[in-house]
Amino acid sequence: MADWWKNLYRAISTVFQGLLVTLRVWKSTYDSSRKTFTEHFEYPELPARVAPRYRGFHRFDVTTCIGCDQCAKACPVDCIYIGKERVENGKGFRLTHFTIDYTKCMFCALCVEPCPVDCIFMGGTLDLSSYSRDGALVDYSRLPIDVAWGRATLNPTAVAESKAVLFPVHGGPSQPEG
Ligand code: SF4
Ligand code: SF4
Secondary structure: OHHHHHHHHHHHHHHHHHHHHHHHHHHHOOOOOOOOHHHHOOOOOOOOOOOOOOOOEEEEOOOOOOOOOHHHHHOOOOOEEEEEEEOOOOOOEEEEEEEEEOOOOOOOOOOOOOOOOOOEEEEEEOOOOOOOHHHHEEEOOOOOHHHHOOOOOOOHHHHHHHOOOOOOOOOOOOOOOO
């Protein structure tokens, strides 16, 4: 019985805690001293600041990925498309494609957890505009490695240029010799 009362108290108090947050934020929208977004940030000239655990466009290391499909299997909307081929004279697979369809992705990060080699993360990039749906299909195996891994910002120009890249940037058996 004591547990029942404790759970009831916890349920009611957490609902009120949540409502207090809503009330505080709602009240702040009527604060006349509140700065506008552009007074806080110089976006798009400078990237907008994001929280440390923000879930933006992915960061992906094509050189580490072993093509195990765990991320694609975990994705609830099936928006990760992986192409791979067997490594000749060796073990495992080499990637030929690693495409994420951002018209479907909902940035849930469920693809990050199962990766056995930690080569996919949610990044801090929040914008990737394009004039066509094709621009929202990002093949990370065709992007420059520093862009795909998040050392340089993922941007529409890099994505557009990656569409003309015929082979994965990491080289290997998928590329023609010579
Ligand atoms: S963030 Fe979620 S929806 Fe997007 S690719 Fe990963 S698992 Fe799929
Ligand atoms: S889970 Fe990791 S290693 Fe496996 S295919 Fe996905 S990104 Fe590559």
